Amino acid sequence: MTKTIKIIFLLITIIFFSTIIVLSTTGIKTNKFNSFISQKIKQNNDKIEIELKSIYFKLDIKEVSLFLETESPKIYYKNNLVPSSKIRVYLDFLSIIKSEGKIKKVILNLNQFSVDQLKTISQTFKPSNFQSFIKNKLIKGKINSEVELYFDMNNSLDNFIARGTVLDLNVEISKDLKFKDTSFNFIADQTDLLLKNFSGKSELFSIEEGDLKADLSSEIKIETNFKTNINFNEKLKNLEKFFPYFNHLKNLSDIQAKLNNSLFLNFDKTYKLKDYDYKNNGKIINANFDLTKFNLDHLLKRNLKKLSIFDTDIKTTLNPKKNLLNFSGKYSLNDSKNLGFDITNTIEKELVNLKFNADYDELFEVKILNYIKNKGDVAKINFDLVKNKNSIKVNQVNLSEGKNSLILKGAKFSNGKFKLFDELVVKTYEDNKKNNDFSIIFNKGIYIKGKKFDASNLPKLLKQQTRKNIFSEISSDIEIDLNSIIAPVSKKLKNFKLIGRIEKGRFVKITSKGDFGENNFLDITMKNDNNNKKYLEIYSDLTKPLLTEYNFFEGLTGGKLLFTSIIGEDFSSSKLKIENFKVIDAPGMVQLLSLADLGGLADLAEGEGISFDTLEINIEKNKNNLKINEILALGPSISVLMEGYQDQNVTSLRGTLVPAKTLNTIISKIPLIGDIIIPKEVGEGLFGISFKMKGPHGELKTTINPIRTITPRFIQKIIDKKKLPNNFN
Numbered sequence: 194m195t196k197t198i199k200i201i202f203l204l205i206t207i208i209f210f211s212t213i214i215v216l217s218t219t220g221i222k223t224n225k226f227n228s229f230i231s232q233k234i235k236q237n238n239d240k241i242e243i244e245l246k247s248i249y250f251k252l253d254i255k256e257v258s259l260f261l262e263t264e265s266p267k268i269y270y271k272n273n274l275v276p277s278s279k280i281r282v283y284l285d286f287l288s289i290i291k292s293e294g295k296i297k298k299v300i301l302n303l304n305q306f307s308v309d310q311l312k313t314i315s316q317t318f319k320p321s322n323f324q325s326f327i328k329n330k331l332i333k334g335k336i337n338s339e340v341e342l343y344f345d346m347n348n349s350l351d352n353f354i355a356r357g358t359v360l361d362l363n364v365e366i367s368k369d370l371k372f373k374d375t376s377f378n379f380i381a382d383q384t385d386l387l388l389k390n391f392s393g394k395s396e397l398f399s400i401e402e403g404d405l406k407a408d409l410s411s412e413i414k415i416e417t418n419f420k421t422n423i424n425f426n427e428k429l430k431n432l433e434k435f436f437p438y439f440n441h442l443k444n445l446s447d448i449q450a451k452l453n454n455s456l457f458l459n460f461d462k463t464y465k466l467k468d469y470d471y472k473n474n475g476k477i478i479n480a481n482f483d484l485t486k487f488n489l490d491h492l493l494k495r496n497l498k499k500l501s502i503f504d505t506d507i508k509t510t511l512n513p514k515k516n517l518l519n520f521s522g523k524y525s526l527n528d529s530k531n532l533g534f535d536i537t538n539t540i541e542k543e544l545v546n547l548k549f550n551a552d553y554d555e556l557f558e559v560k561i562l563n564y565i566k567n568k569g570d571v572a573k574i575n576f577d578l579v580k581n582k583n584s585i586k587v588n589q590v591n592l593s594e595g596k597n598s599l600i601l602k603g604a605k606f607s608n609g610k611f612k613l614f615d616e617l618v619v620k621t622y623e624d625n626k627k628n629n630d631f632s633i634i635f636n637k638g639i640y641i642k643g644k645k646f647d648a649s650n651l652p653k654l655l656k657q658q659t660r661k662n663i664f665s666e667i668s669s670d671i672e673i674d675l676n677s678i679i680a681p682v683s684k685k686l687k688n689f690k691l692i693g694r695i696e697k698g699r700f701v702k703i704t705s706k707g708d709f710g711e712n713n714f715l716d717i718t719m720k721n722d723n724n725n726k727k728y729l730e731i732y733s734d735l736t737k738p739l740l741t742e743y744n745f746f747e748g749l750t751g752g753k754l755l756f757t758s759i760i761g762e763d764f765s766s767s768k769l770k771i772e773n774f775k776v777i778d779a780p781g782m783v784q785l786l787s788l789a790d791l792g793g794l795a796d797l798a799e800g801e802g803i804s805f806d807t808l809e810i811n812i813e814k815n816k817n818n819l820k821i822n823e824i825l826a827l828g829p830s831i832s833v834l835m836e837g838y839q840d841q842n843v844t845s846l847r848g849t850l851v852p853a854k855t856l857n858t859i860i861s862k863i864p865l866i867g868d869i870i871i872p873k874e875v876g877e878g879l880f881g882i883s884f885k886m887k888g889p890h891g892e893l894k895t896t897i898n899p900i901r902t903i904t905p906r907f908i909q910k911i912i913d914k915k916k917l918p919n920n921f922n
Contacts (some may be wrong), residue, residue, distance in 0.1 A: 334362030664698030747778025775802035
């Protein structure tokens, strides 16, 4: 009996394990469930039709569950064939016994299918923009996938899990940006999507070691990390349309870089972007910018064509609250010396904070200070700037080079107009000699104090006309106290003091005095009245420091100067008077005398000079034109009377030159003969030479008519001036 029991138990065991082996391998073939499975799947999913071949009854050992499996089923979704290699159907066999027939899970193994097949299937996908993406953006590729479909008690689809790989995928983001050889592994269900080992490349950059996690539960949240290798050239210009806020990318000719990237995106149910956060860090190996369109030559005194940066660490954070860009590395201009730099740009809504530090070895010039940093000398430049809407505050600008330093603190601009600053400190040297040592403090007033100020270029800068007044927002009292001012033509002005008032960027009141030495002084006064008119008076015992930049006065030496002017809003009426001066080697005068065949006077002009008793100039000026009412120069050897005009394009003068003025005077005093030779009618006279000078600035052409005689107007001028004492009136 015991033996029989053992044999029966052994047989049962053998049958049990044999059944398990058969069920877990080849299975048991059956056709009883074909129509059942098709009907149950279609029962609540009328868009799906399934045609099954032979079905095998099998056992899933891992899940300890029985299932039905068939090879090469034909599955249609909305009449579109879904390529599949195998299908497994897990049934609730207890429900079958009860004649209810419930499906728990379906595992669908899809054949490797192409993007073209996916496009066919996707015709019924929703939302429509997802369908459009598949149809228009995916070019080619292969997909291997397994899909697990889970059903509820009513045989309705409750959830799914899809996993697989994508190989050789080509995606066209736009006409100018295409990805190829893209591959990744994926797993997805109704609420989550995970991509691993993402890689791909475009003509502009490649991506590797990427991963992506998407939460699709209520909203769409995407987190991704990936590495990019950037290596491209002129084709970068196509990126302008993708990065409209980075306009200077169009000037980037080539770049090589390696970056580690992290990106978070949050979309609402309508696929509208709600939030984002992008971070990267890495290194720019090499990048080159084209500078030819920036026109920096006037500032840097060099034809700059190329900016290169290399071996530069980069760190970026971009999100709706704060954008941070940091670059730290080396740069060069026109492939010259390699120099260090560091840039940090922080953007919070409309607030921008830019910090910049760099070494600089190119030529640099501050004309108003007569400061020149020569090429090759390395200067350190740093500034800290904050921009908020239309206002800019420069916390600090610091330039240091050897013993030279320029420091500006707390400068403020609004709508392109300068408002104020806290302090400016200047110390510079020329030929190893200090030429600037002063400070400007802008508090309740403007205070300029110091030991030295180099004003060598000041007349030249004042001569240059500009309609834009960036200081138009400034109204303040001003006080200047400088021990020494370096004036043009190597003159020095000592103990210069000024007290005045500035309104809307222009002086309205001045009282000042300076000492040239040897009992020579400079006095400047300005007053205003209630009619918005200003009255300016400048007196100088020396003329050259004030006139050196005006070509008309080239060759003038000696003399004393008095300048008076009535200045209105859009016009000015001025008078310049110089007494007891000489003209030596003046090109215009020599040319005029030579054309007049006055050889002796020409020699005098090139030798000891031609002496003049007085020179008076009366002019009127508006925004665009200068009208010269009269220029009268009287001297023992020669006298000149001129008039004319000057605009932006041309200077035009005409007048009369009279040699041997004394002879004319003697003849005019002879009774009867004087009336005959020099009659009263206008336009007649004796010994006058008519001339014209006209042309663009610096290119005046002179013509004369030595036959013309002097006019009664000229004679009257000479007589009137002889009656006046030889001093300023």
